[in-house]
Amino acid sequence: MTERLIARFQRWAELSSAEEEALRTLPGELVTFARGDHPLRSHHAAGCTMLMVDGWAAHYKDAISGKRTIVEILLPGDLAVWSAIRDPGLETVMVSAGSALFIPQAGMDRLRAHPALQRGLDWMARIREATFAEWLVNISSRKAYARLAHLLCELSTRMNSVGMFDHEECELPLTQVDLANALAMTNVHLNLALQRLRRAKLVKFANKRLVILNHRELEGIADFDDQYLLRWPTELPERRDRPRGRAVPEERRHKPWRLW
Numbered sequence: 044m045t046e047r048l049i050a051r052f053q054r055w056a057e058l059s060s061a062e063e064e065a066l067r068t069l070p071g072e073l074v075t076f077a078r079g080d081h082p083l084r085s086h087h088a089a090g091c092t093m094l095m096v097d098g099w100a101a102h103y104k105d106a107i108s109g110k111r112t113i114v115e116i117l118l119p120g121d122l123a124v125w126s127a128i129r130d131p132g133l134e135t136v137m138v139s140a141g142s143a144l145f146i147p148q149a150g151m152d153r154l155r156a157h158p159a160l161q162r163g164l165d166w167m168a169r170i171r172e173a174t175f176a177e178w179l180v181n182i183s184s185r186k187a188y189a190r191l192a193h194l195l196c197e198l199s200t201r202m203n204s205v206g207m208f209d210h211e212e213c214e215l216p217l218t219q220v221d222l223a224n225a226l227a228m229t230n231v232h233l234n235l236a237l238q239r240l241r242r243a244k245l246v247k248f249a250n251k252r253l254v255i256l257n258h259r260e261l262e263g264i265a266d267f268d269d270q271y272l273l274r275w276p277t278e279l280p281e282r283r284d285r286p287r288g289r290a291v292p293e294e295r296r297h298k299p300w301r302l303w
Contacts (some may be wrong), residue, residue, distance in 0.1 A: 044096055045069055047120030048206040051192035054204055055163040058280040062157050069094070069154070071146040076137045077215075083135045090148040093123045097143010098099060099216055103224065104132050107132070115175070116217075120205040139216030139251075142286050145158065159278070166275060173271040182227040185266070190226050190237040193265035195246060199255060200269050215253035 049066050052058060055173075058066075073096065076082055082093060082100065100117040116138070117123060123135065154159045182194050202213040223233035240246045245261045247254040248279075255261055 044073065044232050045094065047096070047207075048094060048122070050205045051056050051120045051167065052160065052163045052276065054279075055166050056159050058159070060079070062160055065154055065157055066158065069146055070150045071144040071175065073142055073144050075140075075142045078137050080137045081134060082137060082143055083123075083217065090127075091125050092146045092148075092151050092205060093125065093135075094144040094146060095119050095121045095123075096142045096144055097142060098137060098211060099139045099141075100135055100141070101138050101221070101225070102133055102135050104134070105128075111224045112180070113221065113225065115171075118198070118201055118205070118206065122164075130243050131287060137162050138218075138221055139214075162278070166277065170272060170275060173203040173275075187226075187228055187232050187238045189264050189266065190228070190235070191222065192261050194222070194226060194244070195240075195253060195255070196258075196267040196269075197264055199253065202288065205295050211255045213253055214251065215248065232267075244258050272294075 045066050048069075049058070051062060052062075052066065060139050071094070074082065074085075076098070095117050097119050099119075100123075102115040103111055103113045105111050114133075117135075119141075121134055155164065176226075177197075178295070185193060194248055197231075198215065199208050199211075199213055202208040218231060219237065222237075223230050226233065228236070237248075240261075241248075243260075245255070245257050245264070247256060252287045263266075
């Protein structure tokens with residue numbers, strides 16, 4: 044039930060048997076939801092933490108005009124804390140069928156009693172903050188097709204971090220409306236961007252799954268660098284010592300990737 048969360052922590056540090064056991068035995072109520080359900084409306088004990096076990100969810104806000112904006116996508120292994128001190132306009136909705144574990148405050152306190160897990164929770168929170176900033180940069184500075192390419196690169200990288208991206212393929216239950224709401228686009232512009240990436244033979248969508256046909260070119264078009272997601276300093280020596288910056292390929296240095 045907590046395997047995806049354990050996979051996230053293993054990106055941070057080598058876990059001891061006691062730390063793994065603390066994660067495997069997290070107390071809480073496991074609840075199954077359908078797409079369109081609002082999990083935190085029905086399970087909103089102040090201070091509880093929602094762990095996505097399987098399925099996807101999204102945080103969103105609706106403008107007075109009715110336009111919806113998705114501000115964060117929650118994947119398996121992600122944590123969301125419900126607090127009584129919060130923006131009442133921020134809602135959470137399931138964008139696929141799935142289940143979530145609602146962990147009481149006492150359960151999270153048990154995790155934080157392990158220093159490595161406490162530091163890992165802080166690491167995950169910093170990555171979340173960095174992702175918010177990257178989303179703002181993405182919607183404000185990139186063209187529609189590059190904006191979409193960046194989000195697809197991000198989602199595939201995040202799914203890979205919990206062992207759910209295999210052979211350049213992963214689940215993608217988001218509809219075109221969901222993608223448009225996450226990228227500050229109209230549905231028409233989102234459809235045009237999708238068709239452009241498809242015609243370039245960079246991605247394929249089938250049965251609610253994403254297949255990346257040319258990862259290198261997709262990242263080039265998106266100007267994507269996973270540093271904000273996974274390459275933070277960690278307690279793993281082989282990852283801590285990796286360079287923070289990524290060398291730009293020679294061809295990209297002189298000629299940006301273009302879609303014709």
